[in-house]
Amino acid sequence: MPKNFVVIDEERCKGCGLCISVCPKKVLDFADHFNSKGYHPATQVDKENCIGCGFCYMMCPDTAITVYRENVEVKG
């Protein structure tokens, strides 16, 4: 099974929470720390169960999220 994960640019993230609210597997939550603007960025707290659906990416208003899949051919 290919593993999926997200990388969130903590400086772009404004802690709006939309990604957290739409994740069907609840792998995202607010980090405890702040970014340099004073927001709690979102972060992937559950490293195992991301299904790579991209819902978080779709809802993110700041294009702060990149969704990765390991071992997959991505058509360009």
Add this chain to the structure above:
Amino acid sequence: MAAKAIFKKPQSLSDKEFTYCPGCHHGIVHRLVAEVIDELGIQGKTLMVAPVGCSVFAYTFFDVDGTVAAHGRAPAVATGMKRAMPDKVVFTYQGDGDLAAIGTAEIIHAANRGEKITTIFINNAIYGMTGGQMAPTTLLGMKTTTSPYGREVDREGYPIHVSEVLKELSGVAYLERVAVSSPAEVRKAKQAIKKAFMTQIKGLGFSLVEVLSTCPTNWGLSPIEAINWLNENMKKEYPLGVFVDKVGELK
């Protein structure tokens, strides 16, 4: 193990961090427009006209030739560009004050002439950049800084339904109202935006996508509360759907 990015920043979006508030839907729509520009392969021939409003900086968020028009005048600026360079793809990106207040004449006439341009219209029922004043699309009863007692018919008149007005004009070739309140709606909105750009590319006439959007800051709600308020109130006033479709099925 090598990992591939399956969802990432579109190429025609610049690297500049968005200046929008947390949870503002502008950022979602910007990304969708950029995704469509990438997929249609038109980055090198797209010209964009940003408005006056929160998205006045929109021209810096896209890596395409861009300008800012005077408040409300973007459809006229776009008309000048398209008539000068008919082979380019020209789009305007406007808010509810820009398009439905000061710019009413310009949008109606560009649509009426069937100008082969595309307008992305962000309707959040309020004036964002200037601090939360009433917009032509503000709902009845809604309190804003210039309708502090709540909008009332006798005093401020009814909210204006832009899509319903524009659909009467024969020059309009594609017209849809969408929202981006959920991933499913985001997908549908992207399809609408794609069809709108295809309308222009096929030379069919004027295209516009109205996007119901939140303004958490000026509504005084959190980003998620704002989405709920939009779903419960704005969709009743402004039903989603296709109003005009001369494009047909997308390949």
Add this chain to the structure above:
Amino acid sequence: MAEKVMVKGNEAMGEAAVRAGCRLYFGYPITPQSELTEYMSRRLPEVEGTFLQSESEVAAVNMIYGAASTGTRVMTSTSSPGFSLMQEGISYIAGAELPSVFINVVRGGPGLGDIQPAQSDYFQGTKGGGHGDYHLIVLAPSSVQEAVDLVQLAFDLADKYRNPVLVLADGMLGQMMEPVEFPEFRDLNTLPDHSSWAMQGCEGREPHKITSFDIDPINLEKMNLGYQKKYREIEANEVRYETEMIEDAEYLLVGYGTMARILGTVVKMARNEGIKVGLFRPITLWPFPYKELESAAEGKKALLTVEMSMGQMVEDVRLAINGKMHVDFYGRTGGVVPTPEEVLRELKKIVERSE
């Protein structure tokens, strides 16, 4: 020798634009220049150009902004109330440094006014009109032939300096017919190349951004200093004016446009009666020929500025003279055109006072 044709001022200016390589016109009908708009609607399709009647002058000036930002030669024309509507757009165009040509066929004002000729938009054209520290280059023809020549010059100056240029005509010039020799058609392949800054699609290069705005005041000031540097260059290089019989003159008449035509007759009439009078006619109202007027006025007994207004250019005349002598003013407004006889009467009063 090229043929001369009898042509109405409004149509002549339209044809001049076409000959200069302009293939785009956006405008709105307004008296006394509607013939220009109508002419372009017929003529541009003949030369594979594009004409569009806009829904208002507000829309027209913004269409100009759009077309000019692609680096394409473009023009609009209007009259006083319409020119007022264009001021916001002109300020944006000046700030974005977009080459474009405007023609104002001035009529009586203020407000709705009337449709007869006037010169009461001098301040509007030369001192601003729109908001901010900017300048239009302002050219004032006084014959239909000169209008043709100055429309051509307007396009060249607009492209050379990336600046909007105003041809300030009036209802008389727009409506009258005179013999005109049109220049040859400009080869479109020789038009100036604006691809280094214009919005033409970013294929193969970094995107171009065109704005008249910067949220950082230090940057906005820098932009303004840039415009000012350009304006100093224009002031140094583009002043144009004409004089008639000033060498031995004791009195000087100052006027522009249609008024200067009438003053030419006054000079003849006065000279017949033994009054040594000459005429100084500014052709560029901005940049105004301050130095040139100052030296022309050297040693003269008195100056009479005559305008079809309540006194607008006279302020620039006074600035040029700098208090060295008294500058008299005579004007009619509201669309009334002074006769040579009444101007001569004024001149004689001044002569009597000065002898």
